[in-house]
Structure formats: structure tokens, C-alpha cells
Amino acid sequence: MSQALYIDFHTHLSTPGPEPSGEELAKAERLAQTYGIVKIVLLGNVTAQGGPNPTTADIKDLNTQTLAVMDKLPQLFTGFCYLNPSHPEEFNIAEIERCVVTGGMKGIKLWIAVKATDARLDHIMARAAEIGVPVLHHAWYKQTSYSYQESNPAEIAHLARRWPQVTLVTAHLSGCRERGITDIAELPNVYIDTSGSQPDAGMVEYAVKRLGAERILYGSDWCLRDFGVQLGRVQGASLSEAERNLILYGNAKRLLQLDE
Amino acid sequence: MKSLIDTSVFVGNWPFQPLKENTCATLKRHLTSYGVTQAWVANVEAVLLPDPMYGNETLFTELPSDPFFVPVVIINPTLATWRADLQYCIAQGARAVKILPNYHQYTLDEPVVSELVQAAHADGLTLCVQMRITDERAHHPLMKVPCVPAAALAALAKQHPYARFLACAVFHAELPRLAGIANVWAELSHVESMETLVTALQVMGDDHLVFGSHSPFLYFKAVQAKLACSPGTVSEQTLDKVSYANAQTLLGSDLNNHR
Numbered sequence: 001m002s003q004a005l006y007i008d009f010h011t012h013l014s015t016p017g018p019e020p021s022g023e024e025l026a027k028a029e030r031l032a033q034t035y036g037i038v039k040i041v042l043l044g045n046v047t048a049q050g051g052p053n054p055t056t057a058d059i060k061d062l063n064t065q066t067l068a069v070m071d072k073l074p075q076l077f078t079g080f081c082y083l084n085p086s087h088p089e090e091f092n093i094a095e096i097e098r099c100v101v102t103g104g105m106k107g108i109k110l111w112i113a114v115k116a117t118d119a120r121l122d123h124i125m126a127r128a129a130e131i132g133v134p135v136l137h138h139a140w141y142k143q144t145s146y147s148y149q150e151s152n153p154a155e156i157a158h159l160a161r162r163w164p165q166v167t168l169v170t171a172h173l174s175g176c177r178e179r180g181i182t183d184i185a186e187l188p189n190v191y192i193d194t195s196g197s198q199p200d201a202g203m204v205e206y207a208v209k210r211l212g213a214e215r216i217l218y219g220s221d222w223c224l225r226d227f228g229v230q231l232g233r234v235q236g237a238s239l240s241e242a243e244r245n246l247i248l249y250g251n252a253k254r255l256l257q258l259d260e
Numbered sequence: 261m262k263s264l265i266d267t268s269v270f271v272g273n274w275p276f277q278p279l280k281e282n283t284c285a286t287l288k289r290h291l292t293s294y295g296v297t298q299a300w301v302a303n304v305e306a307v308l309l310p311d312p313m314y315g316n317e318t319l320f321t322e323l324p325s326d327p328f329f330v331p332v333v334i335i336n337p338t339l340a341t342w343r344a345d346l347q348y349c350i351a352q353g354a355r356a357v358k359i360l361p362n363y364h365q366y367t368l369d370e371p372v373v374s375e376l377v378q379a380a381h382a383d384g385l386t387l388c389v390q391m392r393i394t395d396e397r398a399h400h401p402l403m404k405v406p407c408v409p410a411a412a413l414a415a416l417a418k419q420h421p422y423a424r425f426l427a428c429a430v431f432h433a434e435l436p437r438l439a440g441i442a443n444v445w446a447e448l449s450h451v452e453s454m455e456t457l458v459t460a461l462q463v464m465g466d467d468h469l470v471f472g473s474h475s476p477f478l479y480f481k482a483v484q485a486k487l488a489c490s491p492g493t494v495s496e497q498t499l500d501k502v503s504y505a506n507a508q509t510l511l512g513s514d515l516n517n518h519r
């Protein structure tokens with residue numbers, strides 16, 4: 001591929017509230033252009049507002065901002081609907097309706113409010129199955145700095161077994177690492193994104209060996225991380241061009257159902 | 261060819277990550293393919309082996325005769341023989357000392373560390389403090405090793421303003437602790453933000469950042485991307501400083517013919 005055309009499956013902005021910051025969007029646009037990123041999946045500004053257990057008002061604000069960003073820069077941005085499974089079913093289902101069905105978001109993002117093994121995720125998963133969108137779930141194996149109700153990849157695998165008809169994206173390859181990759185290896189409905197921690201050499205090749213390149217998505221975790229560094233871990237891995245293109249572009253295009 | 265000095269690389273094996281380029285020969289081929297012109301190398305096995313001299317000896321045996329590698333020796337000042345070992349390593353051509361207070365179980369405020377700083381400085385050696393080897397969150401459950409506190413390095417450097425210190429594998433969030441101290445430099449391997457070099461320069465200024473890849477633990481291409489900034493954000497002159505000129509100062513240019 002001579003022309004860089006990357007899709008970033010895991011990003012956030014740092015601005016709280018329903019209104020995006022024009023300055024921040026300009027920075028995102030400039031950096032995306034620098035690194036050849038043509039589409040950015042915005043997962044909601046989870047660290048900017050609401051903390052680990054956001055209220056319904058926080059969730060509304062953050063999703064409203066994602067919709068506003070998609071409206072302002074529709075070419076560059078798409079978004080996922082950020083939800084807290086501990087909220088009432090009626091609220092979550094209405095939010096999916098507002099953001100995904102009507103608003104055009106491409107999936108659902110779950111973070112650390114509730115563990116992936118919790119039955120309170122089920123109404124969200126059922127709706128994701130009905131409308132056919134992927135669910136991206138935070139995951140990490142942590143020996144320190146464990147935060148609130150964080151899920152590990154084995155707990156993501158538990159969710160994937162309960163909902164085999166839903167495409168799940170496990171966040172943070174370098175947080176999940178070898179053990180996490182083996183947790184999801186035998187579950188074909190589970191993908192992983194390449195973000196997390198440092199660009200540890202060999203980790204992308206290991207994931208390709210265990211999962212196949214078809215189940216790996218380039219994601220940066222910008223604005224906490226650097227687009228160039230995060231692309232570099234895929235570009236610097238020993239892969240075939242076909243594998244690299246699937247990770248940097250092809251798989252995301254398929255999951256997001258982007259037109260040519 | 262433009263110079264690129266890599267201030268922190270390793271050879272040898274590490275039990276928690278298979279390292280592909282684990283000898284001087286394979287590492288040199290790897291680094292030169294990305295344009296590195298000089299690399300400061302230590303043997304990482306010296307971190308966990310009971311006597312770091314096992315690793316240092318291997319390093320000296322393996323080093324090619326050309327000046328591509330700058331030998332960095334790992335010294336554990338809690339071992340009774342460290343003074344003689346340091347002198348031996350200097351005689352073998354060591355140009356910098358790397359210490360790992362967290363793995364070797366001492367703190368930077370212990371008197372023996374000041375003695376080590378003075379001994380290293382007496383022969384013009386730079387002191388590299390390895391803040392961590394890998395992200396603490398991913399440590400083996402039976403071997404969790406906290407990082408070296410940046411504040412402790414800052415205090416040590418202020419106590420010894422004549423000596424030159426390099427913070428290796430420091431995180432972006434730790435940089436403010438090291439900022440504004442004339443004798444402390446930081447390498448970029450673990451520094452990352454939404455626009456790494458631009459924001460790191462805002463914290464540290466353009467005289468105190470150097471390039472370090474932490475090879476072969478990390479994808480070189482990923483770390484090198486920190487030098488490929490968005491057009492118009494970082495001047496050529498500043499890039500030259502970060503790519504090699506600051507590293508030359510840090511190593512002590514007057515000692516370039518030492519080996």
C-alpha cells in the first residue's frame with residue numbers, strides 16, 4: 001500500500017461536557033493528517049468526565065459530544081456509544097437508540113463501571129446483537145494500579161461465551177499480553193486492539209500467530225498516547241503486507257461497515 | 261548520514277520477554293537499519309543475576325572493536341566488591357554506569373550511592389538511572405518491582421551538581437520532577453503523550469532530552485516515531501539536539517577518545 005490510509009479504532013478526546021473543543025479537534029485533524037489516519041473511532045472522553053462510574057448525565061454529555069464531533073468532521077470521525085451497564089435498562093436502550101440507531105454511531109463502548117461477567121451487561125449485549133454493532137470493552141491484566149471494576153481478558157472471554165452472536169473488541173493488546181491473548185484465542189467473535197502500555201516488541205506478531213491478523217485492529221488510545229508511536233508498533237512488527245493492512249485498515253473497515 | 265545516538269539499549273536475555281536482537285551483532289544490525297549511529301549498551305542479564313559482573317563480562321567479550329557501541333556497565337553498590345568492579349570496568353572501556361536501585365534493593369539517598377556518583381564522576385562516567393525495565397502493571401505476579409521515584413533522582417542530582425545523570429525509561433508524567441535540573445537528562449523511550457516530543461520539550465526544554473529506544477524490548481519504529489513530528493512543530497536545530505547533540509554533551513565530549 002503506497003498511500004497511508006489508516007483507521008484508528010480506539011481514541012478519546014480530553015474535553016468534558018457536551019461541546020467539543022475546537023482547538024482539540026484541530027489538533028486531532030492536524031495529527032491525523034500527519035500520520036495518514038483517515039478515520040478515527042471516538043470512544044467517548046471516559047477520563048475527562050464521570051470517572052469510573054459515570055452518572056446518566058455524564059453519559060449523555062459525553063455521547064452528545066461524540067455526536068457533535070461526528071457532525072462537525074464526518075469524514076474523519078465516527079463514534080461508539082459509551083454506556084454504564086449499572087444504569088437502568090430503559091436509559092441504556094434509549095441511549096443506544098439516540099446515538100447508534102438514530103445518531104449513526106458504529107458501536108458500543110464499555111469501560112470499567114461494571115465487570116464484563118456481570119448480568120447487567122446483558123440488555124446492552126442483546127440490543128447490540130439485534131442491531132448488529134460491535135461492543136468494545138476495556139480489558140487489562142494488572143499487577144498494580146487496578147482501577148474500580150476493571151475487567152481482565154478472561155472476563156471478556158466469559159462475556160464472549162455468553163454472547164457469541166456479538167462481535168467483541170478487547171481493548172489494549174499490551175495490557176492483555178500473552179495470557180489475555182490466549183484467553184480469547186478460541187473465541188472467533190473476539191477481536192483485540194493494539195493499544196495499551198508500551199509498544200512491546202513481539203507482541204503484535206504473537207497476537208497474529210494466536211488470533212490471525214483478521215482479528216486485530218490498530219488502535220492508539222490517543223489523546224493519552226501518540227499516533228506515531230502506536231502506528232509504529234504495527235509498522236515495526238515483522239508481518240506480511242497483507243497482515244499489516246488488515247490490522248491498520250481492512251478489519252476496521254469491515255467492522256465499521258465503511259463504504260469504499 | 262545524519263547522526264542518531266541511542267542512549268539506552270540492551271543485549272542479553274530477559275526472563276519475562278523473548279528478545280529477538282539479543283547479541284551485539286544482531287542488535288547492531290537492527291539499530292543501524294533504522295539509522296542509529298551510536299548506541300549505549302548494557303547487558304540486561306546483569307540486572308537479575310546475583311553478580312552483575314556476569315553480564316558486564318559478557319558485554320566486554322561480545323563488544324565489536326568498532327566504536328558503534330558505548331559500553332555501559334551495571335553496578336550494584338550493595339555488593340562489597342563494587343568499587344574494584346567499577347575500576348575494572350573502567351579499565352575495560354566502560355563509558356557510563358547504569359544503576360537499578362529498585363531491582364538491587366537500595367534507595368538513592370543511601371550514602372553508598374553518593375560514593376558511587378563520585379567514583380563514576382572521577383573517571384568522567386555518566387550515571388544512568390534505570391527507572392524501570394518494563395511497565396509495572398505487567399510484571400510477573402511473583403516479581404513486582406516498583407519504579408524508581410523520579411523525585412529521588414532529582415534529589416540525588418541536586419546533591420551532586422557536578423555529575424551527569426540520565427533517567428532511563430521515565431514516563432511522561434514523571435518528567436516534571438526532573439525538569440529544570442541542569443545535570444539531569446531524560447531519554448524518550450517511555451515518554452509518550454498526544455504529541456510526545458512537543459509536550460516533552462515544553463516540560464524539559466531542548467537541552468535535556470535525548471533519544472533512547474530501550475531496544476530490543478520495544479519496537480524501534482514506534483520509539484523513533486517520536487522524532488517524526490508534525491510539520492512546523494519542532495525546529496531542525498532542536499531535533500538535532502535531541503537526536504545526538506545533547507547525548508554528546510551528556511556523555512562528556514571531552515572523553516570521546518577515552519576508549
Ligand SMILES: [Zn+2]
Pocket residue numbers: 010011012221
Ligand atoms: Zn482508551
